Amino acid sequence: MTDVAFTPKFVLSMRGPSVTTEKPAVRIALILVSVAFLVLFLLLPLAAVFYEALRKGVGTYFTALVEPDALAAIKLTLLVAAIAVPANVVFGLAASWAIAKFEFPGKSILNTLIDLPFSVSPVISGLIYVLLFGAQGYLGSFLKSEGIQIIFAVPGIVLATIFVTFPFVARELVPLMQEQGTQDEEAALSLGASGWKTFFKVTLPNIRWALLYGVVLCNARAMGEFGAVSVVSGHIRGKTNTMPLHVEILYNEYNFAAAFAVASLLALLALVTLVIKVGLEWRYADQIAASRRH
Amino acid sequence: MAGARGLALKRPSAIPGFGLALGFTLTYLSLIVLIPLAALVLKSATLGFEGFWEVVTGPRTLAALELSFFTSLFAATVNAVFGVIIAWVLVRYRFPGRRLLDAFVDLPFALPTAVAGIALTAIYAPNGWIGSLFEPFGIKIAYTRLGIAIALIFIGLPFVVRTVQPVLEEFDRELEEASATLGANRRQTVFRVMLPTLMPAILTGFALALARAVGEYGSVIFIAGNMPFYSEIAPLLIIIRLEEFGYAQAAAIGAAMLIISFGILFFVHLVQAYSRRRFGQ
Numbered sequence: 346m347t348d349v350a351f352t353p354k355f356v357l358s359m360r361g362p363s364v365t366t367e368k369p370a371v372r373i374a375l376i377l378v379s380v381a382f383l384v385l386f387l388l389l390p391l392a393a394v395f396y397e398a399l400r401k402g403v404g405t406y407f408t409a410l411v412e413p414d415a416l417a418a419i420k421l422t423l424l425v426a427a428i429a430v431p432a433n434v435v436f437g438l439a440a441s442w443a444i445a446k447f448e449f450p451g452k453s454i455l456n457t458l459i460d461l462p463f464s465v466s467p468v469i470s471g472l473i474y475v476l477l478f479g480a481q482g483y484l485g486s487f488l489k490s491e492g493i494q495i496i497f498a499v500p501g502i503v504l505a506t507i508f509v510t511f512p513f514v515a516r517e518l519v520p521l522m523q524e525q526g527t528q529d530e531e532a533a534l535s536l537g538a539s540g541w542k543t544f545f546k547v548t549l550p551n552i553r554w555a556l557l558y559g560v561v562l563c564n565a566r567a568m569g570e571f572g573a574v575s576v577v578s579g580h581i582r583g584k585t586n587t588m589p590l591h592v593e594i595l596y597n598e599y600n601f602a603a604a605f606a607v608a609s610l611l612a613l614l615a616l617v618t619l620v621i622k623v624g625l626e627w628r629y630a631d632q633i634a635a636s637r638r639h
Numbered sequence: 640m641a642g643a644r645g646l647a648l649k650r651p652s653a654i655p656g657f658g659l660a661l662g663f664t665l666t667y668l669s670l671i672v673l674i675p676l677a678a679l680v681l682k683s684a685t686l687g688f689e690g691f692w693e694v695v696t697g698p699r700t701l702a703a704l705e706l707s708f709f710t711s712l713f714a715a716t717v718n719a720v721f722g723v724i725i726a727w728v729l730v731r732y733r734f735p736g737r738r739l740l741d742a743f744v745d746l747p748f749a750l751p752t753a754v755a756g757i758a759l760t761a762i763y764a765p766n767g768w769i770g771s772l773f774e775p776f777g778i779k780i781a782y783t784r785l786g787i788a789i790a791l792i793f794i795g796l797p798f799v800v801r802t803v804q805p806v807l808e809e810f811d812r813e814l815e816e817a818s819a820t821l822g823a824n825r826r827q828t829v830f831r832v833m834l835p836t837l838m839p840a841i842l843t844g845f846a847l848a849l850a851r852a853v854g855e856y857g858s859v860i861f862i863a864g865n866m867p868f869y870s871e872i873a874p875l876l877i878i879i880r881l882e883e884f885g886y887a888q889a890a891a892i893g894a895a896m897l898i899i900s901f902g903i904l905f906f907v908h909l910v911q912a913y914s915r916r917r918f919g920q
Contacts, residue, residue, distance in 0.1 A: 367829075380740065389768065439663040447661075448652075472877055474675055589857070592754065
């Protein structure tokens with residue numbers, strides 16, 4: 346062991362008990378395969394976004410971001426997320442309160458139904474609202490006579506976004522609140538606190554990190570959703586284009602620099618989301634019951 | 640749920656707010672999810688069974704459904720193999736950059752699909768970073784089925800890693816030691832003791848990646864080339880039918896896709912029920 350001081354730490358740590366690990370050569374090969382696969386499939390696309398965005402220079406990059414249609418798309422994306430995320434937060438809180446704090450028949454069916462939107466293709470998530478509210482949909486003629494437009498307008502985009510982000514908050518909160526049980530709330534109630542006070546002063550602090558975790562994931566999907574929104578939007582420039590749809594239009598017009606410039610904003614959002622997500626997972630692992638599946 | 644409680648909707652509890660919480664939950668669930676999905680079923684039912692069958696087995700629809708299913712199957716298989724290797728490396732080995740790599744695995748969940756789509760197309764196009772390496776050999780990646788598979792591998796990557804990782808973390812090392820003491824070499828221990836135990840998790844991840852890939856749209860349409868009968872995926876065909884105001888046809892293709900994904904998820908359910916019985920997890 347005289348050479349210990351000169352051996353890199355990670356090589357040292359690879360000298361484990363040999364019966365429960367692989368030969369060093371196999372280990373190094375597997376690490377290299379993993380790193381190569383992840384670089385090829387994950388890092389390269391991410392790098393390509395920023396490379397293509399900045400290829401024509403910083404001037405072109407910022408011009409693409411501040412032109413009116415891009416700004417309108419950014420505003421619409423923020424607006425849609427600002428409606429969809431709080432709506433799903435309220436739903437997530439109500440659903441987890443009902444499921445975690447009470448026993449009632451049909452609970453496991455309800456739990457399954459909440460996850461349903463995750464197994465529906467984004468395109469179908471948009472399609473169902475067109476079938477209901479579209480010009481030839483079930484409520485189409487009624488909406489037309491009332492002068493209400495949902496499809497090819499902002500309400501349709503909001504609805505489709507709510508659908509695809511539906512389970513995010515509930516699925517973080519339900520398992521955690523089930524684990525936490527009802528003792529804390531019962532204690533607060535028996536000491537004379539009202540139901541709402543118990544909720545805001547006892548339950549909410551108990552679940553705040555998991556709630557934030559769910560909100561961050563929900564928001565990332567809400568701002569980045571493409572398929573569902575694409576079906577209901579109608580792609581009217583400056584009016585019903587969200588950022589991902591604006592990227593598509595620019596790309597199809599062969600305006601690649603601008604398309605990647607707007608895409609780079611969404612990629613930044615993804616990176617920020619990952620950083621917050623990992624930060625929460627490291628710091629508050631015990632308070633996040635996340636099933637880490639999505 | 641014993642039936643002895645008669646008509647009571649819930650077990651008695653000191654906690655308030657049951658009616659409000661459940662009422663809101665059910666109303667919201669019905670309005671956003673159940674009624675719109677029912678519209679899909681209702682609309683495809685207007686075709687009648689024969690009409691439905693005719694749409695779904697029409698040559699262009701069938702080609703699209705087959706393409707979506709088989710490229711997804713291929714991509715999920717690639718993800719299963721590399722997902723297990725990546726999960727293994729992340730759980731078992733210590734090396735610089737491991738946690739960064741671990742965090743990075745979730746990128747496909749966070750990156751909007753359209754962004755992934757145009758980025759992959761830029762890389763794999765004939766003049767792209769990787770596409771240009773294959774171009775001299777006459778291999779095209781973007782605008783072919785290979786390109787579709789690459790996009791599907793990208794979006795399905797986290798599923799297998801994230802389902803296998805926790806199981807591997809909990810894996811009882813004594814089992815490996817017992818296997819070694821009984822004379823098995825490392826290869827036998829891995830392939831005959833460990834992998835069978837990991838199999839339910841691998842299958843679950845595989846099926847989730849498959850279900851996601853079958854319905855995927857955003858990351859695929861840019862790289863696919865979208866040629867009918869060759870590289871036109873089922874979700875795109877739904878959009879094309881909608882643009883032609885063929886609502887019922889679009890609904891029928893949608894219903895067929897839902898049946899495929901629910902079939903896959905039912906398979907997941909069976910695997911998990913089996914593994915609970917077998918391994919008591």
